[in-house]
Amino acid sequence: MCLSIPAKIKSIDGDMAVVSVGGVEYNASLQLIDDPCVGDYVLLHTGFALQKISEEDAMETLKIFKEFEELNVQMDEEEKQEGKRKI
Amino acid sequence: MKYIDEYRDKEIVKRIVANIKKISKKEIFLMEVCGGHTMAIHKFGIPSLLPKNIKLLSGPGCPVCVSSRKFIDQSISYSRLPDVIITTYGDLIRVPGSTSSLNKEKAKGADIRIVYSVLDALTMAQNNQDKKVVFLGIGFETTAPSSAVAIFNANKLNLKNFSLFSSHKVMPPAMKALINEGVKIDGYIAPGHVSTITGSAIYKDIAEKYHAACVVAGFEPVDLLQSIYMLVKQIETNDYKVEIEYKRVVKPEGNLKALKMLDEIFYLRDDWWRGLGILPKSGLGIREEYARFDAEKVFNVEVEETREDKGCICGEILKGLKTPKDCKLFGKACTPGDPVGACMVSNEGSCYAFYRYKS
Ligand code: SF4
Numbered sequence: 001m002c003l004s005i006p007a008k009i010k011s012i013d014g015d016m017a018v019v020s021v022g023g024v025e026y027n028a029s030l031q032l033i034d035d036p037c038v039g040d041y042v043l044l045h046t047g048f049a050l051q052k053i054s055e056e057d058a059m060e061t062l063k064i065f066k067e068f069e070e071l072n073v074q075m076d077e078e079e080k081q082e083g084k085r086k087i
Numbered sequence: 088m089k090y091i092d093e094y095r096d097k098e099i100v101k102r103i104v105a106n107i108k109k110i111s112k113k114e115i116f117l118m119e120v121c122g123g124h125t126m127a128i129h130k131f132g133i134p135s136l137l138p139k140n141i142k143l144l145s146g147p148g149c150p151v152c153v154s155s156r157k158f159i160d161q162s163i164s165y166s167r168l169p170d171v172i173i174t175t176y177g178d179l180i181r182v183p184g185s186t187s188s189l190n191k192e193k194a195k196g197a198d199i200r201i202v203y204s205v206l207d208a209l210t211m212a213q214n215n216q217d218k219k220v221v222f223l224g225i226g227f228e229t230t231a232p233s234s235a236v237a238i239f240n241a242n243k244l245n246l247k248n249f250s251l252f253s254s255h256k257v258m259p260p261a262m263k264a265l266i267n268e269g270v271k272i273d274g275y276i277a278p279g280h281v282s283t284i285t286g287s288a289i290y291k292d293i294a295e296k297y298h299a300a301c302v303v304a305g306f307e308p309v310d311l312l313q314s315i316y317m318l319v320k321q322i323e324t325n326d327y328k329v330e331i332e333y334k335r336v337v338k339p340e341g342n343l344k345a346l347k348m349l350d351e352i353f354y355l356r357d358d359w360w361r362g363l364g365i366l367p368k369s370g371l372g373i374r375e376e377y378a379r380f381d382a383e384k385v386f387n388v389e390v391e392e393t394r395e396d397k398g399c400i401c402g403e404i405l406k407g408l409k410t411p412k413d414c415k416l417f418g419k420a421c422t423p424g425d426p427v428g429a430c431m432v433s434n435e436g437s438c439y440a441f442y443r444y445k446s
Contacts (some may be wrong), residue, residue, distance in 0.1 A: 004123070004229065004280045029206055031236050032345045043283060043336050046176070047204025048233045051283045051342055057334040 004045035006053055009038050019044060094307030103312040104136050111138055111319045116271050118407050120146035120262060121278035122435025123306055129444040131308045133315075141315065144270075144407030145440075147261050148278060150226040150254075151178045151433040152405060153360045156393050158225075158254045159184035164388035165221050165252065166197040172215065173199040174208035175223040178433040181426065185394040205237040212241070212249040221382050224253045229280040231255040231371055232345040235352040238373065238380045252382035253371055256358055259289050260369035266297045268363075270407055274300030274318035276311070279333045284349075286341025287329050294327045305333035352377055361429070362402035399428035404437050411441040418442060 007019035007028065017036065019028045021044065029048045030036045042049035093099075119125060125145045128134065134143050147153045163184055166173045173189065180189040180199060193199040198218075202208050205222050212220035224234040234251055241249045258281050266272055277290055282303045290301040300321035304314035314332040321327055331337050349371070358370025373381040398416050403409040411417045411430070421427040423439055430436035434443070 004283075029204075029233075029236065031240075032232055032342060032348065034344055043280070045229060045280065046233050047206050048236070050229070050232075050280070050345070051336050051338075054335050 004043045004050060006041050007044040007049075009036060009040045009042060009049075012036060012038060017049065019049070094305070094309040096309065099309050100136070100312060103309065103316055107141070107312065107316050107319055108138050110316075110323055111141055112323060113273075114140045114142070115273040115319070115322055116142045116144055116407075117274045117276055117315065117318055118144040118146045118265070118270075118272045119276040119278075119304075120148040120258060121276075121281065122149035122152075122433065123280060124148065124276055124278065124304065124311070125437055125440050126435055127306045127308075128311060129440040131311070132444075133308065133311055136312070137315065141319065144272070145404070145437045146265065146407055147360060147362060147405040148227075148258075149405075149430065149433050149435040149437070150230070150256070151182055152401060152429045152436045153256065153261075153362070154182075154225060154254045154429070155359045155361065156183075156185055156395060157359075157390060158223075158252075159188070160393060161388065161390045162189060162221075162223050162252060163187055163192055164390050165382060165386055166192045166199055168219075168386060168388065170218050171198065172211060172218050172220045173197065173223065174202045174205075174211060174220060175199070176203075176225065177201045178435075179223055179225060181432045182429045183396070183426065183432075185391055205233050206240075209237050209240060209244075209246070209249060212246055213244070216248060219248045219250070219385075221386075222249070222251050224251045224255050227256055227258050227278070227281050228284045228349070229278075231353065232284060232342075232348050235348045238352050238377050239348065241380055242377065247379075250380050250382040250385045251373065253353070253373055254358075255353065255371035256360070256369055257355070257371065258285075259293070260366045261360055261363060262290070262293055263297065264360075264363050264366050265406060266293075266299060268406070272299055272407070273322050274302070276314055276318070277301050277303040277329075279303060279305050279310075279337060282331070282333070282337045282341065284342050284345045287331050287337065287339050290329045294329050298327050300327050301329045303329070303331040303333050303337050305336070360405075362405040396427050399430075401428040401430040401438070404430055411438040414438070 007021045010018045041053040043051045208222040294301045300318045302314040302317045353371035355368040356370050356372040378384045400414045426432045430438040
């Protein structure tokens with residue numbers, strides 16, 4: 001029941017929208033979010049859009065994995081030089 | 088679907104697992120407190136990917152599981168009143184009450200209907216003016232705003248035949264109660280969808296005063312593993328704080344519009360949790376101004392004395408002290424087809440997840 005899924009806004013009519021989840025369409029209330037637009041991705045939960053999904057942040061999170069890897073490489077270097085690891 | 092494939096990428100998963108193995112030394116216990124996480128962790132087999140020193144525990148994150156048997160019994164009493172239609176999300180109707188269940192009452196002729204959204208219940212009320220429609224409101228901060236909107240709209244429409252029976256709860260008191268009770272938890276995989284509404288500041292105390300690492304996590308394998316990596320890092324460096332991994336959805340301030348809606352309709356009251364008992368200010372009651380939409384105020388019913396099942400250890404499981412495999416009834420007297428306790432009914436329940444994914 002807590003399940004929430006990403007859905008794309010297809011059309012808006014007042015407080016309600018038609019959203020699509022992998023091709024299947026549902027009605028969703030927009031009463032809990034600000035400034036919804038057609039084309040936005042939203043988190044859908046029990047017939048309500050709970051939040052817009054940020055494309056920028058999705059990409060950012062994926063990018064962070066690379067940074068962690070770099071951090072690990074850097075730690076390996078430090079380990080070689082100091083003979084011990086911080087973590 | 089947007090951002091599903093990327094977050095299930097096998098290569099990325101492998102790399103994060105390697106990173107976790109590299110930095111993880113201490114024996115640690117991480118708890119997830121969201122039913123959606125319980126389900127995802129078992130579905131994707133996350134425990135089998137982790138080094139042995141990292142133990143995952145399931146907490147009180149399944150709304151159906153933590154709710155009291157009295158809530159079911161009282162709902163059954165409402166369903167026996169004349170001209171009442173009970174509306175609810177699917178899981179609830181199979182949960183055993185003291186002597187019956189909503190499902191059994193339905194078979195006997197009670198008008199009990201499963202809805203996908205509380206708004207469907209509202210429409211039902213508009214279309215059946217001669218009936219009284221009661222919605223059984225269950226769930227945490229994720230689901231409560233939709234119930235709040237329903238009351239808000241019912242008030243605007245001046246509906247006279249819609250009411251909510253609220254078992255809505257808020258998560259942070261339970262997270263603190265577990266640590267207070269002495270359950271060993273080094274870090275929380277903090278609930279992603281609860282935090283969508285509340286923001287991340289609600290866990291500040293837990294990190295700073297209770298010294299438990301907190302990372303708000305998403306629901307894909309990459310999200311979960313990345314969050315575990317971030318938790319391990321906090322714990323290994325003794326640097327306890329609240330971080331958000333699930334940034335594409337969760338903002339630090341949460342959803343202000345939804346929070347305002349919650350505050351408009353509900354107030355915090357003491358509430359009972361399976362396994363934890365009564366926790367102060369952990370439940371959402373309906374404000375006096377909206378009493379005419381509060382089933383507890385609208386109807387006066389007798390509720391039978393609560394009877395708990397002997398042998399069901401749901402309460403211990405919800406605290407992370409036991410696993411479903413410790414239950415003698417698991418898979419024998421208790422299966423999803425014929426559940427003894429709520430944890431086997433809901434697909435967010437630990438017993439169900441263990442059974443389904445044979446963890
Ligand atoms: S297996 Fe069934 S009886 Fe045992 S704890 Fe889980 S729900 Fe209760």
